[in-house]
Amino acid sequence: xxxxxxxxxxxxxxxxxxxxxxxxxxxxxxxxxxxxxxxxxxxxxxxxxxxxxxxxxxxxxxxxxxxxxxxxxxxxxxxxxxxxxxxxxxxxxxxxxxxxxxxxxxxxxxxxxxxxxxxxxxxxxxxxxxxxxxxxxxxxxxxxxxxxxxxxxxxxxxxxxxxxxxxxxxxxxxxxxxxxxxxxxxxxxxxxxxxxxxxxxxxxxxxxxxxxxxxxxxxxxxxxxxxxxxxxxxxxxxxxxxxxxxxxxxxxxxxxxxxx
Amino acid sequence: xxxxxxxxxxxxxxxxxxxxxxxxxxxxxxxxxxxxxxxxxxxxxxxxxxxxxxxxxxxxxxxxxxxxxxxxxxxxxxxxxxxxxxxxxxxxxxxxxxxxxxxxxxxxxxxxxxxxxxxxxxxxxxxxxxxxxxxxxxxxxxxxxxxxxxxxxxxxxxxxxxxxxxxxxxxxxxxxxxxxxxxxxxxxxxxxxxxxxxxxxxxxxxxxxxxxxxxxxxxxxxxxxxxxxxxxxxxxxxxxxxxxxxxxxxxxxxxxxxx
Numbered sequence: 001x002x003x004x005x006x007x008x009x010x011x012x013x014x015x016x017x018x019x020x021x022x023x024x025x026x027x028x029x030x031x032x033x034x035x036x037x038x039x040x041x042x043x044x045x046x047x048x049x050x051x052x053x054x055x056x057x058x059x060x061x062x063x064x065x066x067x068x069x070x071x072x073x074x075x076x077x078x079x080x081x082x083x084x085x086x087x088x089x090x091x092x093x094x095x096x097x098x099x100x101x102x103x104x105x106x107x108x109x110x111x112x113x114x115x116x117x118x119x120x121x122x123x124x125x126x127x128x129x130x131x132x133x134x135x136x137x138x139x140x141x142x143x144x145x146x147x148x149x150x151x152x153x154x155x156x157x158x159x160x161x162x163x164x165x166x167x168x169x170x171x172x173x174x175x176x177x178x179x180x181x182x183x184x185x186x187x188x189x190x191x192x193x194x195x196x197x198x199x200x201x202x203x204x205x206x207x208x209x210x211x212x213x214x215x216x217x218x219x220x221x222x223x224x225x226x227x228x229x230x231x232x233x234x235x236x237x238x239x240x241x242x243x244x245x246x247x248x249x250x251x252x253x254x255x256x257x258x259x260x
Numbered sequence: 261x262x263x264x265x266x267x268x269x270x271x272x273x274x275x276x277x278x279x280x281x282x283x284x285x286x287x288x289x290x291x292x293x294x295x296x297x298x299x300x301x302x303x304x305x306x307x308x309x310x311x312x313x314x315x316x317x318x319x320x321x322x323x324x325x326x327x328x329x330x331x332x333x334x335x336x337x338x339x340x341x342x343x344x345x346x347x348x349x350x351x352x353x354x355x356x357x358x359x360x361x362x363x364x365x366x367x368x369x370x371x372x373x374x375x376x377x378x379x380x381x382x383x384x385x386x387x388x389x390x391x392x393x394x395x396x397x398x399x400x401x402x403x404x405x406x407x408x409x410x411x412x413x414x415x416x417x418x419x420x421x422x423x424x425x426x427x428x429x430x431x432x433x434x435x436x437x438x439x440x441x442x443x444x445x446x447x448x449x450x451x452x453x454x455x456x457x458x459x460x461x462x463x464x465x466x467x468x469x470x471x472x473x474x475x476x477x478x479x480x481x482x483x484x485x486x487x488x489x490x491x492x493x494x495x496x497x498x499x500x501x502x503x504x505x506x507x508x509x510x511x512x513x514x515x516x517x518x519x
Contacts, residue, residue: 156337157366158336158365158366167365248395
């Protein structure tokens with residue numbers, strides 16, 4: 001018997017839709033006031049009417065997120081590669097890195113404002129600082145992931161250090177690097193929002209503060225929706241790049257369930 | 261007398277560890293003639309891996325000398341092909357590119373070697389798989405690719421470290437016969453490390469039997485079985501006799517218990 005099956009790609013959207021329906025009917029039937037929990041329809045409406053304001057703040061936050069995120073990638077991966085090559089660097093720098101991570105980034109946000117003012121800089125820096133560590137740690141694991149037979153093999157071919165790095169270490173490290181970058185992609189937004197909470201005159205974090213101050217809960221929810229869409233988009237972008245760059249990678253292979 | 265493909269003279273190797281020096285090898289003395297297939301047979305801990313890293317110049321003996329083609333080894337050797345127990349294929353390269361890494365790193369003419377890579381792959385029954393990724397292959401196929409990678413630059417000496425150890429028994433028997441055919445064709449000098457008695461004897465002209473702690477040579481056994489060897493060879497009287505002799509050696513040195 002051929003039963004109708006829902007395509008697996010629709011699993012997520014269907015659950016999301018169900019939640020929205022339950023939310024909407026719950027709020028309407030229960031008579032929950034909009035200043036406590038607005039119904040999804042009101043949020044959607046707000047998205048539509050306030051789109052120009054939202055877009056303005058969205059653009060500001062996106063700029064901070066992207067600069068901080070890209071900066072973290074550009075700094076962390078080469079640093080991890082360097083730490084993996086030169087033992088003494090790792091022995092000296094790694095403990096410092098770990099120790100620096102015990103300071104909550106949220107706690108130094110006000111300090112960054114004092115140092116760098118109210119503009120773009122402190123937000124970018126917080127996003128950068130919060131993304132930096134997971135990328136370094138995962139990349140370092142990646143650069144170390146090749147088994148000893150691989151270096152043995154490389155030496156039997158007379159490979160130079162650079163050849164070994166490019167042909168054996170980097171490709172083996174890529175899946176780990178992407179794991180770190182994915183984690184960082186969600187953290188970057190947290191960093192930028194924290195920065196905006198502390199001091200800002202634009203951005204979604206600023207808009208959230210303003211909406212809360214005015215007890216405009218519907219706007220707060222609308223901003224949250226925009227923020228989560230931004231997070232999903234950034235994550236999806238990294239995921240796309242990974243699929244394109246690593247068609248051979250195990251996690252991809254499991255998803256496709258066959259040859260790519 | 262021409263220089264041996266590999267010659268070890270009175271080789272000893274001592275490792276310094278936290279709990280004092282450990283003698284890994286003692287008085288190892290043998291040579292592999294050009295074109296000879298020598299099996300090195302012994303239990304774990306008899307220094308087989310140490311022998312391999314000495315032969316490939318990754319480590320150096322504490323005493324004695326290791327020579328390849330008459331030249332003393334004092335740095336990592338590049339005139340070899342290595343096959344490990346795990347295939348060590350590069351997951352991100354397709355089958356053909358996994359073989360081609362060898363000429364690529366060595367800076368050889370890629371055009372000419374690509375044809376050779378295709379020929380080698382066809383020879384081990386992998387024609388049509390050139391564009392597959394390693395994860396699309398079975399364990400036996402993966403190990404065949406790694407053998408092609410070890411052969412493509414035409415090295416005078418092939419080092420094999422329990423290459424079929426990770427394969428199931430049936431695939432293993434198949435691979436042993438394929439390797440034998442390959443060797444009959446190419447006549448490379450081979451140092452084949454294994455802990456499988458049958459495999460060691462079936463493939464080799466001589467079997468170097470080792471005993472552990474410290475690794476010493478118990479005996480170098482001549483295998484006077486006719487070529488080409490076949491699976492049926494293992495049922496021949498002479499084969500059974502040689503197996504019995506090797507077992508007896510291991511029993512005498514306490515590697516195998518007598519029942």
